[in-house]
Amino acid sequence: MGQFWKHPNAKAAPNGTWMQEIGQVSDAQLVTSIARYSEVALAEVYRRHGGAVYGLARRVLHNAAEAEDITQEIFLRLWNQPDRFDPGRGSLRAFLLAQSHARAVDAVRSLNSRRLREAKDAQRTASADYDMQHEVWDLALADQVARALGVLPEEERQVIEMAYFGGHTYVDVASLLDQPEGTVKSRIRNGLRRMRAVLVESGIQGVDA
Amino acid sequence: MMTHEEASELIGAFALHAVEPSEVEQMEQHLEQCPRCRAELDSHREVAAAIGNSVEPLPEGLWTSIANRLPERKDADRPPMPKLRLKHLGGAAPNSASRRRRRPDRRPRPAGSRLAAVGALAVAAAAAAAVLGINLVRTDDQVARLQRAMGTAGPTAVEAALNAPGHHMVSLEGAGHKRLAKFVLVPDGRGYLVTSALPGLPNSRTYQLWAIVGGQPISIGLLGQSPYQSTFTLDGHPAPTKLAITVEPAGGSVVPTSPLVASGTV
Numbered sequence: 001m002g003q004f005w006k007h008p009n010a011k012a013a014p015n016g017t018w019m020q021e022i023g024q025v026s027d028a029q030l031v032t033s034i035a036r037y038s039e040v041a042l043a044e045v046y047r048r049h050g051g052a053v054y055g056l057a058r059r060v061l062h063n064a065a066e067a068e069d070i071t072q073e074i075f076l077r078l079w080n081q082p083d084r085f086d087p088g089r090g091s092l093r094a095f096l097l098a099q100s101h102a103r104a105v106d107a108v109r110s111l112n113s114r115r116l117r118e119a120k121d122a123q124r125t126a127s128a129d130y131d132m133q134h135e136v137w138d139l140a141l142a143d144q145v146a147r148a149l150g151v152l153p154e155e156e157r158q159v160i161e162m163a164y165f166g167g168h169t170y171v172d173v174a175s176l177l178d179q180p181e182g183t184v185k186s187r188i189r190n191g192l193r194r195m196r197a198v199l200v201e202s203g204i205q206g207v208d209a
Numbered sequence: 210m211m212t213h214e215e216a217s218e219l220i221g222a223f224a225l226h227a228v229e230p231s232e233v234e235q236m237e238q239h240l241e242q243c244p245r246c247r248a249e250l251d252s253h254r255e256v257a258a259a260i261g262n263s264v265e266p267l268p269e270g271l272w273t274s275i276a277n278r279l280p281e282r283k284d285a286d287r288p289p290m291p292k293l294r295l296k297h298l299g300g301a302a303p304n305s306a307s308r309r310r311r312r313p314d315r316r317p318r319p320a321g322s323r324l325a326a327v328g329a330l331a332v333a334a335a336a337a338a339a340v341l342g343i344n345l346v347r348t349d350d351q352v353a354r355l356q357r358a359m360g361t362a363g364p365t366a367v368e369a370a371l372n373a374p375g376h377h378m379v380s381l382e383g384a385g386h387k388r389l390a391k392f393v394l395v396p397d398g399r400g401y402l403v404t405s406a407l408p409g410l411p412n413s414r415t416y417q418l419w420a421i422v423g424g425q426p427i428s429i430g431l432l433g434q435s436p437y438q439s440t441f442t443l444d445g446h447p448a449p450t451k452l453a454i455t456v457e458p459a460g461g462s463v464v465p466t467s468p469l470v471a472s473g474t475v
Contacts, residue, residue, distance in 0.1 A: 025463070025464075029463075033463045036460065036463075038462065038463055038464075038466075039276065039279060039466075040462070040463070040464055040466055041463065042275075042279075043272065043276070046272055046275065050267050050271070050272070051265050051266065051267050052258075052261075052262055052263070054265055054267055054268070054271070055261075055263045055265035056261040056262075056263070058265060059261070059263070064268065068268055068271055068274075071267075071271060071275075072271070072274055072275050072278065075275045076275065076278055076279070079279055079280075080280075089247070089251045090251045090254060090255055091255065091258070093258055093262070094251075094254045094255045094257070094258035095254075097254075097257070097258040097261050097262065098224075098226075098254050098257065098258070101225075101226055101257070101261060102226045105226045105227075149260060160225065160260070163222060163225045163227035164225045164227070164257060164260060164261065165261075167226075168227065169222070169227050169228060169229050170219075170222040170227050170228065171229055173227070182218070184222075185218050185219060185221065185222055186218065186221075188221040188222050188225060188227065189217075189218070189220060189221030189222070189253075190221075191221070192221045192224065192225075192252075192253045192256050192257070193221075195256045195259070195260070196252055196253075196255075196256045199256065199259055
């Protein structure tokens with residue numbers, strides 16, 4: 001008997017040649033299949049976007065174990081509540097990364113607030129935060145981010161980096177940089193708009209592979 | 210209540226999860242009623258995803274941990290696979306698949322409404338089928354309806370197919386070259402199950418028929434627990450190289466999830 005695709009062992013790591021078939025299915029179709037409890041579809045979404053979900057959580061948290069926990073949580077949530085994804089509002093990658101980022105930022109803030117309580121020294125904590133922020137740029141990833149953000153004026157790039165990768169609120173960023181909150185808010189927004197324009201111009205709309 | 214101007218100022222920071230906790234709820238309330246801000250938020254989130262988009266190698270075992278934590282589903286909880294659109298074989302039924310954009314209801318529906326409940330998955334399946342050029346016809350428990358649509362009785366249609374010029378037979382064999390099912394295909398693209406030696410399955414399982422087109426398995430339809438009649442069409446589109454049968458959960462699967470129990474070259 002002919003075996004012309006590999007048996008997709010749903011519990012195994014989601015790779016293998018059979019994925020070439022499911023690989024042609026759109027993200028939105030996969031989520032629809034997940035709504036019907038298709039583990040195969042979830043495995044494929046994990047294969048496509050798991051690395052990005054994990055990568056972002058890890059970059060914000062600087063902690064592989066916590067990033068793994070968040071990745072698990074994000075995919076279990078997708079399994080349990082697939083209808084939260086609305087393909088009309090953007091790509092699946094952006095949807096998953098927004099959740100990964102939100103969870104990572106929550107974790108960082110709770111960590112920071114714990115440090116704050118323990119240290120009882122606001123100044124020391126602020127500098128610890130700032131050091132952590134700078135650690136990001138010691139990583140090899142910094143290059144990649146810098147390239148993506150390189151189109152921005154320095155003052156816009158800085159506030160976006162601090163908010164997005166440092167997990168700081170705009171109020172924290174304003175305080176750390178000693179700038180008015182309104183300035184930080186508008187720099188974030190203008191920076192995002194500027195990047196959008198550049199991304200669109202370079203033909204990168206959305207982040208779907 | 211936050212004004213639109215206030216929300217606009219905050220929207221970039223909100224997209225980066227960088228607003229104060231006290232502002233989150235107000236932002237969400239505003240977003241619910243402001244399509245313009247929602248659109249801007251979606252746009253910022255795409256940009257944020259681009260900034261945060263570095264793919265790291267996934268840790269070994271992470272997928273297994275996720276898969277092991279998926280809640281077990283009783284088959285009764287599993288929503289039925291939407292039935293594929295009943296195609297009027299003789300007539301020009303409008304192709305309504307693209308207009309059916311409903312999201313699937315996760316709860317099982319009463320059997321009577323299943324045909325009407327063609328959800329997004331059927332749209333997906335239909336879209337995939339359209340891409341690959343196969344029109345699908347639902348089988349088995351809807352045979353009676355299908356027959357009404359065709360205006361023929363099952364055995365008569367099969368007999369007619371067997372007598373049609375240019376028909377050919379496809380035998381599907383399982384392990385040890387045991388012949389498990391035989392289909393007749395006629396040149397207009399229709400196909401019929403002629404005989405089946407497939408053993409009966411428990412209620413929680415169904416046989417599912419697949420066409421292999423360009424090496425890809427495309428669902429043709431569910432054959433049920435105990436296949437005896439089945440009709441499908443592949444009309445006017447690239448012919449499959451093979452037909453194959455797998456055993457799937459009662460609702461059917463989008464892609465094969467189990468090894469083939471039978472296959473045969475067309």
